[in-house]
Amino acid sequence: MERNRFTILHTMDTTSSNQNVQDATLLRRVWDWRQPLLIAGLLGGLISAAASFLIEPEFQSSVVLFALPQQSMGAQFYEEVKREDILAYGETEDAERLLQILNSDRIRRRVIEKYDLWSHYNIDRDEAGAQAAMAKVYAGKVGANLTRYGSIRIEVYDAAPEMARNLANDIAQLTDSVSNQLRNDRAREALHYAERSLRQNQNEIKEMEGRLGDLRSIGIYDFPIQIEGLNEQYATALAEGQTTRAENIQSKMERLAPYANEYNQLTTKLEDAYEQEAVLKKRYDLNKLDAESQIPAAFVVDRAAASDKKARPVRWLITVMGAVSLALAALVFLLMRDAIR
Template identity: 55%
Template sequence: MSTSDSQLNSTHLLRFIFDRLKTFIAIGVGAAVLSSAVALMIEEQFKSTVIMFATPQHSIGEQFYEEIKRNDLLEYGETEDAERLLQILNSDRIRTRIIQKYDLWLHYDIDQSQPGAQALLGKEYNSNVDARLTRYGSIEVSVLDRDPKRAADMANDIAFLADSVANRLRNDRAGEALGYAKSSLEQVQQEITTMEDELGQLYGLGVYDFATQIEGLNEQYATAIAKGLPGNAEKIRKQMAEISNYANQFNKLSNLIEAAYEREAILKKRFELMKLDAETQMPSAFVVDYAAPADKKSKPIRWLIVVMSVASTLVFALLALLAAENLKDSSAA
């Protein structure tokens, strides 16, 4: 198409609009009045927002019982930590508790007995509650509601429940590990008790420290022989022979119980570490800004609704009139 043809088409379109200017004005005014009435009927909604940063989910017990600290509980979480917290914020656990606490079935006017009620409630909840990552690495939880105080309370409760759910998950996981650590510790302690009882029996037979006793008796035996005391020497020899009968048992128990004591010390440390993880509540996020009741509505933006309605109506009217004009010209031809 040439430049002159384009100019002619543009001129023709402007001429077409000018010739029907009153019609377009009437349509525009009608659309404005109608869209204004509809916009005024739309319920106002207020938005409240919580801003938080995720914290890394490190072992708390490790910070107290390990000599080398590999992690810092006070540092900000990475993207992976934020995404994990985001999953918790959008979880059914939090959604269910918010629905129950604020009776959203009644608030959103949804009949629980109607088919698809759960899906309808979920759709309404998701349209009013949103949690997302920001470009600064923080998490924004926003709630829309016709009551500004309710919106702020819901947003703050969602942030609080994220801590509660995260701690519950961590404590449950640590609790399972604590159970294994406890059973292992009790098993080792039972083994130690058994070996201590067996050593107690050897102590009762006069065997206290086989190596030290044999060394002392050898010296006494040599001294008795050197002094020409065969009676004493024979008595000492019999004593050495008697305790030698328990040498293997004593040495075996001594080695086993020493290793058991070392295992008990390690397991006690692990048990205390896991017990702390299982019982301690730690924040899963640093809340930067808590939600406050908004003093200005967020939705609807009425002027934008009116402008968009009038513009779309005029465009549709123009296309309809152009189509009618073309049909008229075709019929005439």
């Protein structure tokens, strides 16, 4: 057992020693090749620096906004129990939904048409693949993402600082407008059904009230009370021996009797219809308010301003990356050449 342990430790020491030797060899080779590597790095830096001046400089403008919860305004006014606070900031889910709208094709198409980005980006819309080309350029110049604070940051790059500012501000405004439009469209559909149900209910009430009017025209105003009164009069007439009067009262009761069921059914249905009308009217008013109201979908914290400093390209970074990349490529080439030999 001691022998095995010694063997393992010896193997580990040998492996570690070999690794150290390889590292030292690599470092020694890099030092020996320092002149060509330095030349390659300088050459890469010069080429990258020259190439960076061929890239059109762009300015950045950004808008920071917080999403607001999309609540029913009608519910805030017509419901007794308020489910949510209308003044509260939106949660992450609200921000994600707004971000989906912000990155939607509907927003992109409106921005492209409003600012004629086909001409601005020099893209011929009649050429094959023009839509894909526009989408690629637009995605490279316009972006939006969630920040760690739960807000949404819209960033726009353009060669003209005023254009970048206008695009960023309008995208934020269009996002709010489209969000309201989507909410209003849903509310209008609900309003259509609520209005149809309310009208149907009111027509039924009108028909039943009309039939009750017909019954009143023949002397039936409140059947239970009338029958109760006639019964008392009939009993009194019999008690007083007024036979003729009793017969007249009985004749009146017999004339009213055929309408008993109809009157009772009408009054019962009318009570239910009036209650239903109150509910439907409330729903109608609620959906009407939602369909017509314009609730902000976002609260803009920082509006975009025209920048006076170029945001890209970052020439020093391009130069450094070019120098490092060409130096590494030269090192790989030298190592491969040495290995082949």
